Amino acid sequence: MFVQFSTWDIVRNLLEGGKWTLxxxxxxxxxxxxxxxxxLFARIARNRLLQAFAKTYIEVFQGTPLLMQLFxxxxxxxxxxxxxSPWLAAAxxxxxFTSAYLAEIWRGCVEAVPKGQWEASSxxxxxxxxxxxxxxxxxxxxxAVAPTVGFSVQVVKGTAVxxxxxxxxxxxxxxxxxxxxxxxxxxxxxxxxxxxxxxxxLSLYAKSLERKFHVAR
Amino acid sequence: MAYQFDFAPVFxxxxxxxxxxxxxxxxxxxxxxxxxxxxxxxAICRAWRIRPFDSVFGVYVEIIRNTPFLVQLFFIFFGLPxxxxxxxxxxxxxxxxxxxxxAYSTEIIRAGIQATPRGQLEAAAxxxxxxxxxxxxxxxxxxxxxxxxxxxxxxxxxxxxxxVCSQIATEELTFAANFIQSxxxxxxxxxxxxxxxxxxxxxxxxxxxxxxxxxxVVGRAG
Numbered sequence: 001m002f003v004q005f006s007t008w009d010i011v012r013n014l015l016e017g018g019k020w021t022l023x024x025x026x027x028x029x030x031x032x033x034x035x036x037x038x039x040l041f042a043r044i045a046r047n048r049l050l051q052a053f054a055k056t057y058i059e060v061f062q063g064t065p066l067l068m069q070l071f072x073x074x075x076x077x078x079x080x081x082x083x084x085s086p087w088l089a090a091a092x093x094x095x096x097f098t099s100a101y102l103a104e105i106w107r108g109c110v111e112a113v114p115k116g117q118w119e120a121s122s123x124x125x126x127x128x129x130x131x132x133x134x135x136x137x138x139x140x141x142x143x144a145v146a147p148t149v150g151f152s153v154q155v156v157k158g159t160a161v162x163x164x165x166x167x168x169x170x171x172x173x174x175x176x177x178x179x180x181x182x183x184x185x186x187x188x189x190x191x192x193x194x195x196x197x198x199x200x201x202l203s204l205y206a207k208s209l210e211r212k213f214h215v216a217r
Numbered sequence: 218m219a220y221q222f223d224f225a226p227v228f229x230x231x232x233x234x235x236x237x238x239x240x241x242x243x244x245x246x247x248x249x250x251x252x253x254x255x256x257x258x259x260a261i262c263r264a265w266r267i268r269p270f271d272s273v274f275g276v277y278v279e280i281i282r283n284t285p286f287l288v289q290l291f292f293i294f295f296g297l298p299x300x301x302x303x304x305x306x307x308x309x310x311x312x313x314x315x316x317x318x319x320a321y322s323t324e325i326i327r328a329g330i331q332a333t334p335r336g337q338l339e340a341a342a343x344x345x346x347x348x349x350x351x352x353x354x355x356x357x358x359x360x361x362x363x364x365x366x367x368x369x370x371x372x373x374x375x376x377x378x379x380x381v382c383s384q385i386a387t388e389e390l391t392f393a394a395n396f397i398q399s400x401x402x403x404x405x406x407x408x409x410x411x412x413x414x415x416x417x418x419x420x421x422x423x424x425x426x427x428x429x430x431x432x433x434v435v436g437r438a439g
Contacts, residue, residue: 067391
């Protein structure tokens with residue numbers, strides 16, 4: 001039995017897949033931001049052990065392919081008896097990936113705060129926590145906005161890899177449609193256009209934030 | 218019953234893993250050389266506003282940087298044959314890597330070129346250097362030296378990204394891993410070892426490129 005696909009059918013199915021790409025991106029970015037914050041605090045902590053842990057965490061996730069991370073989460077979780085759906089493995093894998101990159105980006109931002117700010121605030125007898133909360137982090141946050149938005153593009157693009165573990169997002173939907181319609185040129189062209197529509201506004205926004213920040217300085 | 222880890226069935230296939238790693242490295246080497254070459258050309262067109270190539274490269278950079286590598290690969294391998302452009306999985310993988318790295322390195326190197334102080338160009342001109350000499354010694358070398366760490370990181374990102382080339386049956390490291398785990402049913406162990414291999418390769422490439430940068434790029438740019 002053959003089903004005829006009109007171009008509209010293709011677009012409609014791709015939009016359905018695109019919804020999952022968007023959902024996964026949001027989840028990975030939000031959860032990854034949370035975990036990334038924890039890793040950041042470990043990375044800039046005074047405790048050597050925490051520092052070493054965070055450093056290794058970041059290096060491992062930045063030094064291995066996202067696809068391998070997803071495979072390990074996918075097959076590793078099933079070993080410990082968790083029944084993993086591609087959805088869960090994709091969300092968990094991307095969250096870990098995102099957290100490592102965000103922690104490293106944010107560490108750069110914290111270190112970009114001038115040393116004098118640390119010295120001045122410690123001379124005011126602020127505790128480490130108070131220095132962080134009132135002096136360092138507010139300034140680091142301002143520096144961090146542009147690169148963080150810029151990195152969100154990498155998260156959206158990273159979701160494409162989850163198609164390989166069987167998560168039916170935009171790329172996976174595209175592969176299935178290309179096989180069903182024998183129109184790979186059109187389908188993958190549309191898939192690429194879909195990612196572009198998600199990512200390009202983020203790229204532009206990141207660039208304008210960057211420009212604004214440099215002017216403000 | 219707790220799961221018993223068993224890595225022996227993975228190491229039975231050590232040869233396959235190592236040859237896969239070799240192919241990934243070869244793929245990366247070709248992709249890096251051609252990709253950075255393309256990036257240099259793109260960066261010159263962008264930085265010096267050579268029409269119409271500057272806007273062509275501008276569009277190219279935005280398209281590539283805002284779409285996933287996997288989709289670029291699928292488009293090249295599955296989509297282009299519709300236009301009569303057919304290629305093997307190796308050609309498609311190399312082409313995708315070159316196009317991808319070319320876009321990122323265009324932007325990276327452009328930043329380096331634009332950071333050349335005007336005074337240096339004037340000084341070089343006053344020394345009666347030819348246009349080509351100025352470009353080679355005063356513009357390109359220092360520009361590459363400045364952005365070399367960023368280029369190194371990008372090459373590593375491309376190497377790690379090449380894992381998805383297994384999806385079009387390019388027989389690199391991940392393809393080897395998929396094959397092995399389909400034989401020994403030890404998926405976790407197989408991918409764990411493979412991940413470790415990628416990690417070591419990333420470290421090696423960083424070391425190697427830093428050495429190359431020190432010796433051939435930064436050293437003479439001084």
